[in-house]
Structure formats: C-alpha cells, structure tokens
Amino acid sequence: MLDYSGNQTDISMDAQQSGSVLPSIYIGLFDQFGNILRPDNTSVASLSILSSNSDNKYPGNLIGNTLVRAVEGIFSFKDIAVTAEPGSTTSSFSH
Secondary structure, three states, X not given: OEEEOOOOOEEEEXXXXXXXXXXXEEEEEEXXXXXXXOOOOOOEEEOEXXXXXXXXXXXXXXXXXXXXXXXXXXXXXXXXXXXXXXXXXXXXXXX
C-alpha cells in the first residue's frame, strides 16, 4: 500500500504495455503518527498518466474507474487498462 500524506502525487511501476491491465493499486491516507485514517469514507482520488511521449500519434490513456472514494481510509484502483500507441510504454502515474 502506498502512503499518501499529501506530498506524494506520483506512482512509478514497471513499464506497462498498451492494452495491459495495471496491477491493483492501494493508497492509504495516514495521519502524522502513521495511522490509517479509518473514519475517512469521503475523500476522493483520481489516477491518470503523468506524462506521455508527445511524439506518439496516440497518447496514453487509462480505461476503467480512475476516480474512487476512500473506504476506511484506503483508495483501491482495480482493473484499469492502459491504452497507447502500439509498442509504446509508460511507467509513471499520478493520483
């Protein structure tokens, strides 16, 4: 699980090929003492591609539910696919 304390906005992972489904991503909301903010069921987070090679004819896109609400302080991004120009890869995402 990724720790989100308000400062971190980028996620890096192994390069993803166009058409592939990302591994599930879990992001936790933590207080200053390192505890998950379990009462939080209202915060919302979105996931997007941080950068895409502008030389590509088809820039990268994420397909699936990229806007989620926290459940007991945890955001869960599941079953999100990457689409982009064939043969291109991306590995940086933003939330």
